[in-house]
Amino acid sequence: MELTERFESSAGQVRWASFGDGPPLVLLHGTPWSSFVWRRFAEVLAGWWRVYLWDMPGYGQSAKFDGQDVSLAAQARVFSELLDHWGLDRPAVVAHDFGGAVSLRAHLLHGRAYERLAVVDPVALAPWGSPFFRLVRENAAVFEELPPFLHEALVREYINSASSPGLHADVLTKLTEPWLGEVGQAAFYRQIAQADQRYTDEVQPRYPEIDLPFLVCWGVDDQWIPVAKASELAGLVPGAGLRLIQGAGHLVQEDNPAALLGALLPFLRGE
Numbered sequence: 001m002e003l004t005e006r007f008e009s010s011a012g013q014v015r016w017a018s019f020g021d022g023p024p025l026v027l028l029h030g031t032p033w034s035s036f037v038w039r040r041f042a043e044v045l046a047g048w049w050r051v052y053l054w055d056m057p058g059y060g061q062s063a064k065f066d067g068q069d070v071s072l073a074a075q076a077r078v079f080s081e082l083l084d085h086w087g088l089d090r091p092a093v094v095a096h097d098f099g100g101a102v103s104l105r106a107h108l109l110h111g112r113a114y115e116r117l118a119v120v121d122p123v124a125l126a127p128w129g130s131p132f133f134r135l136v137r138e139n140a141a142v143f144e145e146l147p148p149f150l151h152e153a154l155v156r157e158y159i160n161s162a163s164s165p166g167l168h169a170d171v172l173t174k175l176t177e178p179w180l181g182e183v184g185q186a187a188f189y190r191q192i193a194q195a196d197q198r199y200t201d202e203v204q205p206r207y208p209e210i211d212l213p214f215l216v217c218w219g220v221d222d223q224w225i226p227v228a229k230a231s232e233l234a235g236l237v238p239g240a241g242l243r244l245i246q247g248a249g250h251l252v253q254e255d256n257p258a259a260l261l262g263a264l265l266p267f268l269r270g271e
Helices: 035-045 072-086 098-108 131-138 140-144 148-160 169-179 181-193 204-209 228-236 257-269
Strands: 005-009 012-019 024-028 050-054 092-096 116-120 214-219 241-245
Touching: 005 072, 012 035, 012 072, 024 035, 024 072, 024 098, 035 050, 035 092, 035 169, 035 257, 072 098, 092 098, 092 257, 098 116, 098 204, 116 257, 131 140, 131 181, 140 181, 148 169, 148 181, 169 181, 204 228, 214 228, 214 257, 228 241, 241 257
Parallel strands: 024 050, 024 092, 092 116, 116 214, 214 241
Antiparallel strands: 005 012, 012 050
């Protein structure tokens, strides 16, 4: 799926695209993904909304370069810049994983208003970061020096572990491609090295302030972030809804897209 538009953000060039007509709906990906994980949802949801897709700086088709700030703080700032660029005052937002933290920071720290917000297996509550994630973060410079074939094998296994049944080979290849080559390999470890729980610690105490329709969706078989976090997060946001998705791991969009769409559609329609 080609993102044909370009925006020069404070953290580098962002690639984006929009589809359909109707009220605005923005989809945010997580890490180590890209907007590719929302491809099928964008196609369906564009029947009711103007859907906006974007790759965060350092991810997918967007710019990757040495010294780039790809932290949660930077991504929330870029998201706020994009909303201004698009002229969107109050879009609906659906955000997965790391994108959940980005949307929450943009709302609570940058004052961005949403018509409603759905988060899918979000990075939102302390503590977060698997043992593997912490190992790589603490030794990013070492991992950057891995031979390309070992790096590719590591990334493929890491990405595949986000799926409960395992990813289709073509999907796994597509999700791995942005992290290969000299630029991609450095970018992969850069985004892990800059992951810091302090960016969610800054906003977690403010979740009870959220005053908008809020839905938490979670894959029951998530091995990256335990499903117990779903009810914990929903309990912090007044009036939040909660939908647990059976037969799905962390990458719910690939594992059980029909069930996730079935949860999102009535929420986005206000039903």
